[in-house]
Amino acid sequence: MSTDASEAHEGGVGVVDPKSDDQYIRFRCLPPGGPLNRWSHIITREHDFPASQAMLYGAGVPNEDMMKNAPHVGVATIWWEGNPVILEFGKIVKRGLEKQKMLAWQYNAVGVSDAITMGGEGMRYSLQSRDLIADSIETVTCAQHHDANISIPGCDKNMPGVIMAAARHNRPFIMIYGGTIRKGYSSLLERDVNVSTCYEAAGAFSYGTLQAKTNPGASGRTPSDVMSDLEQHACPGAGACGGMYTANTMATAIEAMGLTLPGSSSYPALSPEKARECERAAEVIKTTMEKDIRPRDLLTKESFENALVITMILGGSTNGVLHFLAMANTAEVPLTLDDVDRVSNKTPFLADLAPSGRYLMEDLYKIGGTPSVLKMLIKEGLINGNIPTVTGRTLAENVADWPDLPPDQPIIRPLSNPIKESGHIRVLRGNLAPEGAVAKITGKEGLSFTGKARVFDKEHELDTALAKGLIPRDENLVLIVRYEGPKGGPGMPEQLRASAAIIGAGLKNIALVTDGRYSGASHGFIVGHVTPEAAVGGPIALVENGDTVVIDAVRNRIDITNADDAVLDARRKNWKPPVPKVRRGALAKYARLVGDASHGAVTDQWGD
Numbered sequence: 001m002s003t004d005a006s007e008a009h010e011g012g013v014g015v016v017d018p019k020s021d022d023q024y025i026r027f028r029c030l031p032p033g034g035p036l037n038r039w040s041h042i043i044t045r046e047h048d049f050p051a052s053q054a055m056l057y058g059a060g061v062p063n064e065d066m067m068k069n070a071p072h073v074g075v076a077t078i079w080w081e082g083n084p085v086i087l088e089f090g091k092i093v094k095r096g097l098e099k100q101k102m103l104a105w106q107y108n109a110v111g112v113s114d115a116i117t118m119g120g121e122g123m124r125y126s127l128q129s130r131d132l133i134a135d136s137i138e139t140v141t142c143a144q145h146h147d148a149n150i151s152i153p154g155c156d157k158n159m160p161g162v163i164m165a166a167a168r169h170n171r172p173f174i175m176i177y178g179g180t181i182r183k184g185y186s187s188l189l190e191r192d193v194n195v196s197t198c199y200e201a202a203g204a205f206s207y208g209t210l211q212a213k214t215n216p217g218a219s220g221r222t223p224s225d226v227m228s229d230l231e232q233h234a235c236p237g238a239g240a241c242g243g244m245y246t247a248n249t250m251a252t253a254i255e256a257m258g259l260t261l262p263g264s265s266s267y268p269a270l271s272p273e274k275a276r277e278c279e280r281a282a283e284v285i286k287t288t289m290e291k292d293i294r295p296r297d298l299l300t301k302e303s304f305e306n307a308l309v310i311t312m313i314l315g316g317s318t319n320g321v322l323h324f325l326a327m328a329n330t331a332e333v334p335l336t337l338d339d340v341d342r343v344s345n346k347t348p349f350l351a352d353l354a355p356s357g358r359y360l361m362e363d364l365y366k367i368g369g370t371p372s373v374l375k376m377l378i379k380e381g382l383i384n385g386n387i388p389t390v391t392g393r394t395l396a397e398n399v400a401d402w403p404d405l406p407p408d409q410p411i412i413r414p415l416s417n418p419i420k421e422s423g424h425i426r427v428l429r430g431n432l433a434p435e436g437a438v439a440k441i442t443g444k445e446g447l448s449f450t451g452k453a454r455v456f457d458k459e460h461e462l463d464t465a466l467a468k469g470l471i472p473r474d475e476n477l478v479l480i481v482r483y484e485g486p487k488g489g490p491g492m493p494e495q496l497r498a499s500a501a502i503i504g505a506g507l508k509n510i511a512l513v514t515d516g517r518y519s520g521a522s523h524g525f526i527v528g529h530v531t532p533e534a535a536v537g538g539p540i541a542l543v544e545n546g547d548t549v550v551i552d553a554v555r556n557r558i559d560i561t562n563a564d565d566a567v568l569d570a571r572r573k574n575w576k577p578p579v580p581k582v583r584r585g586a587l588a589k590y591a592r593l594v595g596d597a598s599h600g601a602v603t604d605q606w607g608d
Contacts, residue, residue, distance in 0.1 A: 036071040036102075036289045039171065040145045044068055061103060071147040073097050073285060075106040076137045076165075078151070078158040078178075082113050085238035085269050086178045089152050089278045093176070096282030097150075105144065109136040111158050114519065115195050115241060119463060119497030126157060127492045127517075128590040130326070131603050133161030134168065141169040148285050152278075154178030154239075154269075156246030156520065159254060160323035166259075166295035167331040172288040173295050174281055174390050175260050177251040179269030180361040181239030188212040188221055188229045194242045196355055196521035198230050199496055203504025206467050210504075239269030243354030245520030248361045249316030250323060252370050253307035258298050258389030262398045266369030268362055287392045299331035302384050306395070308340060309382055310373070312347035312423030313412075315356060317520025318438045318528055319494075321425060325600030337427045337436045337598055341556065344423030347382065349442060350413045355523040356424075356442045359411045367409045371402040380415060419443065428527060430559035431568065432513070432539050432549065435531040436598040440518065441553045445525045448554065449511045451476035453547040457483050459495050459516065466501045476509050478549040482540045483578060484516030485533025486601040490582055490591035494519040499526055511551055513558070515540050517597070527551060527558060529597040535578065536596075542571040 037044065043052040044067050053067060061067050075097070077090035090106045097104035110132060117123040133153075141149050148171055151162035159175065166173040186193045190213040204210035205223050212218035212226050221229075240247035251265035261284060267274040287293075304324060311320045321340050328335035353359050364373070378385035378396050385396025405412055413419060420443040428437045441447065454477050456462040462481050465471055471479070479498075486492045495512070496519035502510050503524055511525040512518075515533035518526050532538030539560070543549070548561045563571075582588045593603040 035069065036286070037069065037147055039147050040072040043145055066101075066103060070101055070103045071289065072103045072105060072145065074137075074141050074144065074146040074149045075104055076140070076149060076151040076162065077106065077108050078111040078133060078153040078162070079108045080111055082116060083111065083154045083178065083238065086152055086154050089176060089178065089274070092275060092278035093150055093152070093281050096279050097285075100282045100286055102282070102286070105146065107140055109133045109161070111153070111155055114155055114494060118199070118494060118519065123493035124489050124491035124587055126494065127486070127601060128586060130157040130161040130164070130323070131590070132586070133158055134164035134330070137162060137165035138168045141165070141171065146171065148172040148289050150174050150176065150281055150285055152176045152178055154247070156240070156250055156317070156319060157323065159247070159250040160327050163254065163259065163295070163299070163327045164330040167299055167327065170294050170296050172285060172293060173259070174285050174288065175254060175264070176278060176281055177260060177264045179239050179267050179271070179274045180248055181242045182236050182268055182270065183242055183360050183362055184234040184236045186226075186229050186233055188218045188226050190215055193230060193234045194354065194360060195234050196241070196243060196245070196496075196500060198234050199500030199521070200504035201227060201230055202497070203466065203501030204506075206501060207469050207505040209506065237270055241521060242360040242362060243521060244314050244316055244351065244361070245355065246317040246319040247520070249311055249314070249320045249520055252310055252314060253316070253320060253324070255370050256306040256310040256374060256383060256395070257303035258387050258395050259295070261391065262371045262402065263369055266361060266365040268365060284391055288390050291392050293388065293390060293392065296331055298388060298390065299327065299333060300387070301333055301335070303387050304328055304333060304335050305343060306383050306387065308343040309347050310377065312344055312349060312425060313373070313377065313382070314351040315349055315353055315424055315442065318425060318440045318518055319520055321438050322517065322529065322597060322600055326602045329600050329602050329605060340425065341427040344425050344427070347423045348415060348418035349420040349422070349424045350415070350418050352411055352413070352419070355521045356444060364411055367411060368403050368405055371399040372405045373412060375399040375402055376405055376412070426553045426556055428551070428553070428556050428558040430557040431563070431565070432543070432558045432560050433530045434539065435596065436529070437527050437531065437558055438529040439527040439551070439553060440523065441525065442523065447552075449476070449478070449525050449551045451478040451509075451511055451549060453478050453480050453543050453545060453549050453560075455480045455482070455543055455545050459484055459493060459498060462498045463501075466498060466505070471502075471507060471510065473507060473509055478511045478513055478551070480540065480543050481512070481514040481516060482534035482543070484514055485535055486594040486597060487591045488533050488535030488578070489516060490580075490587045492516050492597065492601060496522050499524055513540070513549065513551070515597075525551065531596045531598040533596065537572065537575060537577065539568055541575055542568050544571070
């Protein structure tokens with residue numbers, strides 16, 4: 001068949017999709033304003049693809065009218081049995097689509113649970129699963145000629161994965177966040193707990209400071225009993241980690257970008273509101289299709305600015321930086337570390353949310369959730385409420401009817417009394433990170449740190465030292481963990497096990513620096529994403545035990561102060577690149593393709 005845009009054929013006009021990108025396959029489709037089966041009609045019209053139609057009848061298309069006229073909507077659930085509720089949400093969405101006389105095709109993309117893999121070799125597969133998810137959804141959407149996509153992710157990198165896929169296929173799209181977990185309760189500690197509590201308790205356990213409260217039910221309980229109690233009660237059901245960790249960081253940011261229904265990021269996974277959101281998605285995707293609202297219409301510089309602002313306001317994860325850069329790269333939006341730095345400099349940090357604060361997403365939900373926060377920020381001029389959204393309305397219109405934040409609520413401070421006048425995420429540069437590093441510094445731990453370097457060539461080396469109580473309390477140390485970047489890890493694993501153990505052990509004399517990354521649950525004086533990474537010969541590979549490292553979050557510098565360029569050049573002559581330990585499979589493929597962290601650690605850099 002010809003792909004001439006002007007070719008007429010029986011059953012419609014074949015046109016090249018004007019919103020498709022040259023770097024991806026351009027598909028023949030019906031023009032906007034007509035039937036909603038713009039892409040699927042290619043295989044369902046007349047008898048051009050009889051075998052395709054035969055297979056579709058076999059897969060459940062009920063009759064010829066539905067075959068010829070019903071749009072096909074993919075429902076991508078990022079599911080495995082460790083995250084059971086996601087599959088059920090997909091089934092609710094499917095039923096809603098069928099009520100709207102659409103053909104719903106549910107399928108799964110694989111996901112990795114960071115909380116389960118944290119600190120082990122499995123964590124190396126976490127970040128690369130972002131690309132695997134994007135590849136899976138792009139593949140099914142385009143191969144099966146779906147007319148729209150509704151994606152339901154849960155854990156953190158799953159969300160940028162589905163957004164990257166949406167930017168690639170650029171067909172009507174909605175994301176439904178799988179929702180946050182409820183908080184747990186420890187009777188032995190007599191307080192609310194969550195998954196991060198377990199990691200911090202491990203540090204206290206190693207340093208001999210973990211003990212039960214003195215309530216009658218805790219009499220005679222050992223530190224091991226406390227750990228068992230935490231393990232059994234920290235996660236009382238389904239949902240993503242409950243603090244302003246990476247999952248909730250990405251969910252709130254993507255809602256601020258207009259890619260979800262209002263409230264999606266703050267509804268708990270097991271709340272009735274989350275089920276109702278899934279029911280409503282079919283109606284909204286139909287509107288999105290009728291108005292031809294596409295992901296790239298919404299993935300703009302303005303919407304990314306919104307994402308950065310709300311991340312700074314809420315104290316979000318440094319992983320957000322990595323994911324925003326990757327999402328922007330896929331959508332061909334020019335976003336850089338300098339933009340992150342600029343927004344951080346002008347945006348206050350307001351939220352008393354974990355990990356550095358007291359409250360969880362469940363608490364924010366009870367006072368109005370993300371829409372009420374957005375409503376306040378739009379009113380104050382910090383968020384652009386004029387951006388379009390998947391609902392067909394502006395962001396401001398989406399939240400106009402939501403309640404204001406209660407005046408006496410303790411979670412979101414007023415602009416007149418911020419926790420920190422500028423953002424907690426700092427972009428650092430210096431002779432240790434000439435191409436950038438990302439720090440999470442709330443101000444509670446101070447704004448600068450000087451210490452002697454103690455070098456670990458892999459995360460497990462530091463984990464072992466902490467487990468054995470070998471990190472002293474009597475001198476300021478900058479713990480360097482290297483060869484854990486995107487290529488060197490490979491996979492750039494999160495290092496919550498170490499950062500949480502340091503907090504739990506009360507080691508306030510420590511700063512952490514790595515070419516890997518940190519979980520959103522990490523806090524303390526931490527610097528990640530050091531670029532260039534050690535595996536490619538970056539300066540972090542040249543640091544020696546005893547070097548003086550200065551981290552300055554006011555001047556946004558990170559430097560080895562006792563080693564000038566001449567010293568580093570001399571060390572570099574003796575440096576040899578490590579032999580890759582992973583030579584085949586997904587991680588080896590990822591290491592060969594992946595770019596640096598300062599550009600989002602992507603495998604398909606825009607402009608290549």
